[in-house]
Amino acid sequence: MARGRLRIYLGAAPGVGKTYSMLAEGQRRRSRGTDVVIGVVEPHGRRLTAAMAEGLEVVPRRTCDYREARFTEMHLDAVLARHPQVALVDELAHTNVPGCRNAKRWQDVEELLDAGIDVVTTLNIQHLESLNDVVRQITGVPQQETLPDSVARAAEQVELVDMTPEALRRRMVHGNVYPPDRIEAALTHYFRPGNLTALRELALLWLADRVEEGLQQYRAEHGIGTGWETRERILVALSGGPEGETLIRRAARVAERTRGAHLLAVHVLPCDGLAERNYVALAAQRALVESLGGRYCQIVGSDVARAVIEFARAENTTQIVLGTSRRAWPMSALSGEGVGARVTRLSGPIDVHIVTHEHAAGPPKLRLPRADGRAGVRRHLAGAALAVLTLAGLTLAGLHGRYTLSSILLCYLLAVVAVAATAGFSLAMATALAGALCAGYLFAPPPPSMGVTGAADLVALIAFVTVAILVSWAIDTTGRQARRAARASAEANALSALAGAAWGRPNVAAQLEQTRQLFGLRAVSLLYRQPGGGSGQRWQVLASAGDRPPEQPGEADTSVSAGPALTLAGRGRVLSDSDQRVLVACAAHIAIGRERQQLAAHAADADQRIVADRTQTVALLATQRELRAPLQQLQETLARLAAPESSGAEQRHELAAVGQASLARLAAVITDLHHLGQARAGALDIHLRPVELDAILPAVLDDLGPGGHDIVVDAPEDLPDVIADANLLTRAVTTLAANALERSPNGTPATMTVTAQPEHLTITIVDHGGRRPVPAVAGRPAAGATGETIDLDPARSLPVCTARALIEAIGGAAQCRATPGGGLTVTATLPRTARP
Known part of the structure; x- marks a missing residue:
């Protein structure tokens, strides 16, 4: 089916x-x-x-x-x-x-x-x-x-x-x-x-x-291999060279001229993975492609040109952008057809743009091999000494033992191999030429002369030079690739560790210490160039590791840029070019770690602002609810006082009492708002010191007035001191206790429990009431009797918000949770002293 x-x-x-x-x-x-x-x-x-x-x-x-x-x-x-x-x-x-x-x-x-x-x-x-x-x-x-x-x-x-x-x-x-x-x-x-x-x-x-x-x-x-130009897709091929940014921007301009065009970038890695690549430049070019709205891809292929064409066809690309060759004429002529020419020949219907750039090949220059740092100089000196000693020793042994030309050439070949493994291709080639001259002069008949008469001896000398050069080149290439692979592995491990530190929980100081240990430096510091005029630049040390870190780039043995206005400076030794390249990547990871630290700090500040805004909104809503009842009572009281039937002294006295109670309620709301605003603005005059809770609780009960006898207090006799401001703590606990008393129904009193913990002390205030009723107005029953209430959420009432703000201002914490039966439980946590 x-x-x-x-x-x-x-x-x-x-x-x-x-x-x-x-x-x-x-x-x-x-x-x-x-x-x-x-x-x-x-x-x-x-x-x-x-x-x-x-x-x-x-x-x-x-x-x-x-x-x-x-x-x-x-x-x-x-x-x-x-x-x-x-x-x-x-x-x-x-x-x-x-x-x-x-x-x-x-x-x-x-x-x-x-x-x-x-x-x-x-x-x-x-x-x-x-x-x-x-x-x-x-x-x-x-x-x-x-x-x-x-x-x-x-x-x-x-x-x-x-x-x-x-x-x-x-x-x-x-x-x-x-x-x-x-x-x-x-x-x-x-x-x-x-x-x-x-x-x-x-x-x-x-x-x-x-x-x-x-x-x-x-x-x-349907086996359709040619691209269909349903949409313009511009592909730029990157080699990792300095011309990459020029090619990307050129391809982006081509894409911008066609509505809906898509920008792609591709870099081809060799199959063996041993070819040298400037990964720092590739990372910067990838970031540039993505910032321009394009997509960066990295593929593996033994043939660069064919890999680019296959990728272009798979992505249905319509145009390819390449850069002109950076190789000079002799090398390009000897190496044959270049990547650009092969891509153009294999492209078929895909248009190919060859873009010139400032790094294109100029007139041929003679470049002699140069040593790479102190290790390179020592290796070349050791190779030169080995070449002289081996040639001299073999020549003396050959003259003493009357070796033939073929025998001495084989011995010289061993010397060439040893020199190639020690000092590289250039000295090995010089050793091969010197050995050929010595063999032709001292061992070719009739010695000593360069008159090589036999065809066999001439072939032997030519074969010796050819084999020596090829073997030297192979040994030197293999050695360079092995060293490059080992170094790439070490660089990858180091950068992986730094990247993990940057994208995990960033710690710039730890990253700097890793960098210092990686390069064997005495000290490393991350410097920030402060804005400002004047002839001299002012630098600020953001983070450092090691002994006596440099405070400005001039005091460092090596320094690289870590981003806008940031410099990574190291003291201890001068780094080689290859180490400098890795240091640049390390600086980029450290800059990312610092940026993540700043983002985390900004996120924390934003969270605090959100909490503050939410608290302010809750306070405003609570204020609206708190003011509604006393204002309504005042309006009704004034209306009844102005009525003709309110001429009796007893009724006027009752109305005046209700008005005074409403004004007292309004005054309490204004006081709570004043305290809440001071706490949120950080304008409270706070004096933190050890405070005896035995003195605080009686003051709270006295401030509650006659109603304080209705609250049940449960506290141990030997209470430790708490670290707080006595006045603010008294005010906060009094506000919470008054709110609990007001909410508690008759027959179910509010409770206050004090508990001492090893590191803190908790004050828990519990009421078992429902929502607070609107007080009665003269001639009118209390709203609780008719079901009208004020607090929709007791945890967001103005007294609770004010008390929480005061407790947090003195270093404590307050939590609210619902009490079974519709009440509210508020727990204040305060740091305690060690002594009771």
Whole structure:
């Protein structure tokens, strides 16, 4: 049985018309005689969607009971038994109720497809698994129902149901998407124009990639090797040389001239991995490509030109940008056809741009081999001494033993091999030429002369020189590659350690110590060039490692740039060119670590600001709730005082008492606001010292007045001192206790418990009441009797916010949690002294 085909109507957001389009497709197929049934459709009360479903056969749903509730799901077995040609299944990413055969609806659809039934379904872009994090970042809403991308990519047809954000919002306003009570909330949260635009872009980009996959698959199935210019793709080939940035910018300008063009960059690594590469330059070029909106790729190939062409064809590239050769004429002529010429010859219909640059080959220059640092000088001196001693010793031994020409040439060849392994190719070649001259002069008949008469002796001398040069070149090349591989391994290990330190928990001081140990330096410092005028530059040491680190680049033996206004300076020895290159990479990792440190600090500051803003918002809301009741009481009191019937002295006295209580409440709110503002602004006059809690608790009870006798205090006799400000601590505990007393109902008193821990002391204040009622006004019952309340969230009331701010200001911490029965538990934690 052939597997069924899947067709998906994809939308950027709910309400764009996916279900309507699916039902319209079902109606068209039914009109053509196709057997179509509705497996499941969710119209969500939309009148036009329900009307489009009329006339289509509906398979009854199955009923599922879960957690004392009843749900309906698609009856998979009934659809399989009905076995239509086409089944319409809405909401592919839907999660089934526990107890169904499959956990997800897309798994039900897979069974229908395996049974040979074609399925037409709907899907929103935010339900794709690969885009879940992106959608959460855009909308702020995590998607609980997700769908593997492989399911959507396996569909034979994916059609985008597109609608502009403005049109979708108009549909919502007209009531065509959500009921009236949900429209305003949806428009101000999920369905904001920016959210809808971003989701629409995600849907278009995902579908464009899906179309690109289909095009590549079609070309592969039909054996089409030539590129189709459906979209301009500019490929720049990078060698890792200094001309790379010029080529990238040139390719970017070419891409900018064509709307929708895509920039690619590729670097080919040799198969053996031993060729020298400037990885620092490649990293900078990669960053440049990505900053210009392009994509950087690194591939491996033995033939650079063919690897570039194969990559270009695989990416459907239309243009290739190359740089002119950096090799001078003799070397380019001897090496034959260059990479640029081969790419041009193999490119076929792909256009190739050869770009000149300032590093292109100039007139040929004679470059003598030079030693690389002190180790190179010592190696060359040792090689020269070895060449002189071996040639002299072998020559004397050959004259004493009357060696023939062939024998002495073999002995000289051993000397050439030893010199090549010790000092390199140049001295080995000089040794071979010197050995050939000595052999021809002293051992060729008739000696001593250079009159080589026999053809065999001439062939032997030529063969000796040729073999000696080839063997020397092979030994020198192998040695250089082995040293390069060992050095690359050491550099990779060092950079890997630094990269791990930079991307883990960054510690610039630890990175500097690693760098100091890696290069054997006495001290390393990261310097910052301070902005400012004047002739001299001012430097600041951001971090350092070692003894007497340099405080400016002039005091260092070696220094490299670590970024804008940053310099990595080392003292102890002068580094070679290769070490300098690795030091540049180390400086880049250290700069990344410092930047991550700064980002972490900024993130912490931002979190603190967010907490402060949230606290301020909570305080303002709490203030609004706190002021509402006393202001209302004052208004009613003044109105009753102005009324003619309030002429009695007793009634006026009662109204005056209510007004005074309201004014006292307003004064308390203003005092709390003043204290909260001082705490948040850091304007409190704080004097931290050991404070005896035995003196604080009686002061709190005295400040509470007569109501203080209603709170139950449980504290041990031998309490340790706490580190705090006595006045602020008394004020904070009094505020919390007063709030607890006000909230506690009659018969259930508030409690205050003091507990001593090894490093801190906790004060826990618990009330068992519900929400605080509005106090009664004369002639009017208390609001608690009618159900009216003030505090919607007791943990966010103004007294609690003020007390928490005061406790945090003196170095403590406060936590709030709900008490069973609707009360509130506040726990204040304070640092304690060691002595009781």
